[in-house]
Amino acid sequence: MATNAFRRLDTGRLSTLAVVGAFALLVAFFALAAPSFLTAGNLYNLLVNNVVLLAVVALGMTLVIASGGIDLSVGVSVDMASMVFIMLLAAGYAAPLAVLAGLGAALLVGSLNAALITRLRISPFLATLGVLFIGQSVQRLSTGGGQPIYLVRAEFAPTFDAIARSSLLGVPTPVIVLVLCLAAVYLVLHRTVFGRQVAAIGAKPGVAWYSGIRVPFQLAKVYVGAAFLCGIAGILLSSTVKSYVPMSGNAFLLDAIGATFIGTTISRERRPGVLGTLLGVALLAVVKNGLLLVGWNFYWQQVGIGVLVFLVLAVSFGLHRRD
Amino acid sequence: MTAATPVAASSAADPLPETGTGPNRRKALAALAIRLGALLTFAFIMLYFALTARGFLSAYNAFNVVEQSAILGVLAFGTAVVIVGGGAEVQTGGIDLSIAANAGLCAAVFATLSTAGFNPTVVLLATLGTGLAVGALNAFAVVGLGILPLLATLAVMNVAAGLELTLTENTVVSAASPVLAFLQTGRFLGVSTLAWTLILFSALMILVVHHTAVGPRLYAVGGHPEAARAAGLDVGAYVAGTYLFSGFCAAFASVLLVSRLSASTPGTGELLLSVLAAALLGTVFSRRFVPTMGGTLLSTLFIGFLANGFQLLGVSSYWVAGVQGALILLVVAVTSFARPQEH
Amino acid sequence: MTALAIDMTGISKAFGPVKALEGADLKVAYGTIHGLVGANGAGKSTIIKVLAGILTPDAGTILIDGRRVAKPTPASVEALGVHFIHQERLLVPTATVAEAVFLNHEIRFGPFLDGRAMARRAEALIERYFDLRLPAGTLVRDLTTAQQKIVQITRALARKAGVLVLDEPTAALVRREVDSLFRVLRRLRDDGIAVVFISHYMQEILDLCDEVTVMRNGTDVGRVDPKEAGIDAIVGMMIDSGVGEMYPRRHHAVGAPVLEVQGLTLKGAFCDVSLTVHAGEVVGLTGLLGSGVKELIECLFGLDRADGGSIRIDGVEVRLDAPNRAVGAGVGMVPEDRRAHGVAIGLSVRENASLASLARYSRNGFVARGRENAAVDGLIRDLSIKTPHRDALVRNLSGGNQQKVALAKWLGCQSRVYVLDEPTVAVDVGAKVEIYALLNRLAAEGAAILFLSSDLLELTGFCDRVLVVYRGGLNGAFDAAAVDGDTLLAAASGTRSETRGIPE
Structure with missing residues (x-):
């Protein structure tokens, strides 16, 4: 019987089908509604400009959410990496040094989060919110109140192009970076002992502690790792726009949280995972890009994103609730 | 045999032990000290400003801060109620990330309809309706679909x-x-309407949440x-009620918002983080260690006085x-040691 | 003739193909204490859930106080004066005692809460029934387990209950508290209230109940007076065929010392404790609440840092200042609070079972899934964990099987020392026997087992030796075969003092 077969379908799988189906429908719709959607140029633009940065930040968020926490300061990590990178370049330092220093700045933010959460036992929400506020002040103070730093002079172009516009065997460098990050986080989260322990901490910290897992130490690694990924995004971001715009990283925060949690809907137990997050990022990016191509103005795009994400969630959670 | 007897004390006549035994009393005392510690920190900072910032202590300045805090306060009350009703878990607890954006939308509705010349009552009703619709x-x-509050x-x-942008x-x-006009220029006992609004709203919140059955x-x-x-x-009705209430707070705050600037301005959504912090x-x-109405008012004023004190100090x-961020971390770090440990 | 308080007839309830109840009756008169017993899965909790209006029966009639209740709902049943003290402590941790007692039935003054009246009334009720002064402003979070139970019962008393249903109310209580609870229940009975008492402890049923309904396979197989029938007859009715031996014997020799504790001290908890557990030995450990016995085993697993003394495992001195060190040193722990510390119910059987031993199934930090699967399948088979497959969530397993998963976690690491904290509480008879047999096998393989329990029969029946902790020190070491429960009790409560130092 049809209804029986329907009922027998695992609700987790059903909810996965719903999200993937919604994604496919959206792609199909935009492909029909906007002829330019499926062109190589647009897909390239979609991937390099919309997906890569958000995906790298969202991977960091995935790690954190898998451990049962949240990181509101991802934007600060992105910004600090971007700021240090651009400032050092402007001061005439060598590009590799600037990149390393930028990543170092992000690691510093992550370490601060880790210390607050594991040493001072502040809840992740408040700890990272505090760091977000502090990060904003630091940026204002370093830039005279939030003045962007543009590096448009020709001498900087090679550095930026090497990072953001080069390609290897026809694959753009940012995409290669994304694939590497994806592979790394996938392996760490889903294949290693560390990843398993993080999932246990996320499921029940007490059980993890009673199983001999060094909970604070592993959590610290999670927050530092997330900040490192954000640092990578920061370097990519400033190389793409050839500038540092204070507090621009915050734009990723809510999208990254959204993408990660949308991603959890494809898991039977609603656990965050790399593939799910990637799907979440793709969904958000396609909707944004598609609505733009269909000709909605920027304002309506935001409404559209909200409504579409809401609908996907409604279907996914609604199906889950049938039990 | 399945018979079993738990380990027993000697006779059956002993009454149960009284509470307030060592660890409990010590814990309660520690919690009290910490709570006072937060208040003392607050008082100390006030004192510092009073001694160093000229004009900080004047009634004019104090009411100015209360006035400035009205919008944040109303939104913070809405958020606090949602957190109370949904629980304080980091990922799955109650939270309303839409409250600030909702206030922005309501402000836009209010300003647009006012400019279009609608009757003030109609405008107010439409604004309230907008806030409540978002809350609904x-x-x-x-509640209906079971989506995580954070995500929904x-x-x-x-x-x-x-919608606000559109x-x-x-x-x-x-x-x-x-x-x-009433909100901007009205005064009673020398205190502006806006300041009265926060005072009365807080009193009402404290009364309803802490002195009627709704609270427990x-x-x-x-x-x-x-x-x-x-x-x-x-349970569902209560949780749904909290989101409706936070929608109401957004609409209420939006009117205050428009009155302060005589306009609706973009960027109201950026209030979100301050609201959450408060x-x-x-x-x-x-x-x-749960959100309370008095605590929300105190922290709202704390944030307001902090900004004001710095302004006066130049x-x-x-x-x-x-500094706000650092102080939040400081206060929370101190209290976190009084909390029952998680693992 | 007055109506029965509860008159349930021919109740049936099926979950899919599984018949949880088949024509079960439950009849309870006012002014009696009525025991409800049965092995896990016999239908006890299902019939109670039907009565509570949580489950809708497929067939049968329910009369409460002589009135027919067509479709019970939690609210309608409560309105008829039937109150439930659930096994889980359904209390809001951040509420005060007064708030918890009066939740949803607050005393009001006009529209406002009358906090003072509620506090007075709550304190008066607790003092009257429990001879206990409990400040009404205390937070539930800060109460002991027994006090929380009291608050739950007071909640029902405040509403003038006609029927009180208690599900395993003594599970976490010590004897003194149990006695006090029983006094209250008898008093309530004498006031004319009908009390339904569900327990796994037969002795309690015998002591307390006027009448017992025995359930088996979804139906009631007998209604007897426990004093007339006796424990053995009741147990016989509960179980289809005899369980055989409840406490299986060990047939292996005890080997060299594995766990050696010398002069261990934790300020404020225990002082100068020395004990030895040999390979193949099961050493029972017991003590009253507050005796320090809990803190002692927590120190042995690194949950607390001892202030002095030494611990040796297999002759090597170890510093156990965090659980990860204890695990590294070969100590495994089955904690009392299974859901908070034992198993993560949101993870699968596989993830739980391999959690402490991942290093064994990994290469360069990566989990070797093949090896992990094989090991977990082996554990599921060895422990006969009833689960559809290794990737099923622990949430869907019964309590006994969850406990087996908590044990499996340590089998995977091949721990040398097992520290077990009340491992058989809220586990049904069948699973208990399986757990004992499993522990025997571990002992036979040379593990040292330290077994903390409050169940005297279990201590004397299953262990080799029993150590009793009283006021932070060892107050006696007994040969389990030669000691009786009364002696252990006397040692635990300090009325009998053994010479210090443990005879080997």
């Missing part, structure tokens, strides 16, 4: 922010209305839903967010 959408998503309100936030085209919409029930729903259900409470910081003033405004 959240309530439906969280995030999507709704996008919708509300987008309505205002990302510009300042100036507005004039008798309601605004709401805390029960958030603190232990199964226990609340076993006590016969309709609502969450309020938990440290409670011995139960400290660059660039510092304000950072």
Whole structure:
């Protein structure tokens, strides 16, 4: 019987089908509604400009959410990496040094989060919110109140192009970076002992502690790792726009949280995972890009994103609730 | 044989031990000290400003801060109620990320309709309706569909922010209305309407949440839903109510917002983080470590006085967010040691 | 003739193909204490859930106080004066005692809460029934387990209960508290209230109940007076065929010392404790609440840092200042609070079972899934964990099987020392026997087992030796075969003092 077969379908799988189906429908719709959607140029633009940065930040968020926490300061990590990178370049330092220093700045933010959460036992929400506020002040103070730093002079172009516009065997460098990050986080989260322990901490910290897992130490690694990924995004971001715009990283925060949690809907137990997050990022990016191509103005795009994400969630959670 | 007897004390006649035995009393004392510690920190900072910042202590300045805090306060109350009713878990607890964007949308509705010349009553009703509609959408998503509050309100936030932009085209919409005139220039006992609004609203919140049956029930729903259900409470209705209330707060705050600037301006959504900070910081003033209305008011004023004190001292405004962040961390770090440990 | 308080007839309830109840009756008169017993899965909790209006029966009639209740709902049943003290402590941790007692039935003054009246009334009720002064402003979070139970019962008393249903109310209580609870229940019975008492402890049923309904396979197989029938007859009715031996014997020799504790001290908890557990030995450990016995085993697993003394495992001195060190040193722990510390119910059987031993199934930090699967399948088979497959969530397993998963976690690491904290509480008879047999096998393989329990029969029946902790020190070491429960009790409560130092 049809209804029986329907009922027998695992609700987790059903909810996965719903999200993937919604994604496919959206792609199909935009492909029909906007002829330019499926062109190589647009897909390239979609991937390099919309997906890569958000995906790298969202991977960091995935790690954190898998451990049962949240990181509101991802934007600060992105910004600090971007700021240090651009400032050092402007001061005439060598590009590799600037990149390393930028990543170092992000690691510093992550370490601060880790210390607050594991040493001072502040809840992740408040700890990272505090760091977000502090990060904003630091940026204002370093830039005279939030003045962007543009590096448009020709001498900087090679550095930026090497990072953001080069390609290897026809694959753009940012995409290669994304694939590497994806592979790394996938392996760490889903294949290693560390990843398993993080999932246990996320499921029940007490059980993890009673199983001999060094909970604070592993959590610290999670927050530092997330900040490192954000640092990578920061370097990519400033190389793409050839500038540092204070507090621009915050734009990723809510999208990254959204993408990660949308991603959890494809898991039977609603656990965050790399593939799910990637799907979440793709969904958000396609909707944004598609609505733009269909000709909605920027304002309506935001409404559209909200409504579409809401609908996907409604279907996914609604199906889950049938039990 | 399945017979079993638990280890026994000698005779059956001993009464049960009294509470207030060592560890309990010590814990209670520690919690009290910590709670006072948060208050003392607050008082100390006030004292510092009073001694160093000229004009800080004047009644004029104090009411000015209260006035400035009105909008943040109303939104923080809405958020606190949602957190109370939904529980304080980091990922799955109650939260309304859409409250600030909702206030922005309501402000846009208010300003646009006022400018279009609608009757003030109609405008007010439409504004209230907008706020409640957004709240109802959240309530439906969280209670009806079972979507995580964090996620549901995030999507709704996008919708509300987008609608605001569509309505205002990302510009300042100036507005004039008798309601605004009343809020802007009305005074009673030398205190402005805006300041009165926060005072009365706070009093009402404290009265309703801490002195009627709504309070313990709401805390029960958030603190232990199964226990609340076993006590016969309709958990879903209470949780839905909190989101509706936060929608109401957004609409209420939007009117105050428009009155302060005589216009609706883009960027209201950026209030979100301050609102969250005020609502969450309020938990440290409670011995139960849950958000309370008094605590929310205190932390709202704390944030307001902090900004004001720095302004009077001539400290660059660039510092304000950072110092706020650092102080929040300080206060929370101190209290976190009094909390029962998680693992 | 007055109506029965509860008159349930021919109740049936099926979950899919599984018949949880088949024509079960439950009849309870006012002014009696009525025991409800049965092995896990016999239908006890299902019939109670039907009565509570949580489950809708497929067939049967329910009369409460002589009135027919067509479709019970939690609210309608409560309105008829039937109150439930659930096994889980359904109390809001951040509420005060007064708030918890009066939740949803607050005393009001106009529209406002009358906090003072509620506090007075709550304190008066607790003092009257429990001879206990409990400040009404105390937070539930800060109460002991027994006090929380009291608050739950007071909640029902405040509502003038006609029927009180208690599900395993003594599970976490010590004897003194149990006695006090029983006094209250008898008093309530004498006031004319009907009390339904569900327990796994037969002795309690015998002591307390006027009448017992025995359930088996979804139906009631007998209604007897426990004093007339006796424990053995009741147990016989509960179980289809005899369980055989409840406490299986060990047939192996005890080997060299594995766990050697010398002069261990934790300020404020225990002082100068020395004990030895040999390979193949099961050493029972017991003590009253507050005796320090809990803190002692927590120190042995690194949950607390001892202030002095030494611990050796297999002759090597170890510093156990965090659980990860204890695990590294070969100590495994089955904690009392299974859901908070034992198993993560949101993870699968596989993830739980391999959690402490991942290093064994990994290469360069990566989990070797093949090896992990094989090991977990082996554990599921060895422990006969009833689960559809290794990737099923622990949430869907019964309590006994969850406990087996908590044990499996340590089998995978091949721990040398097992520290077990009340491992058989809220586990049904069948699973208990399986757990004992499993522990025997571990002992036979050379493990040292330290077994903390409050169950005297279990201590004397299953262990080799029993150590009793009283006021932070060892107050006696007994040969389990030669000691009786009364002696252990006397040692635990300090009325009998053994010479210090443990005879080997």
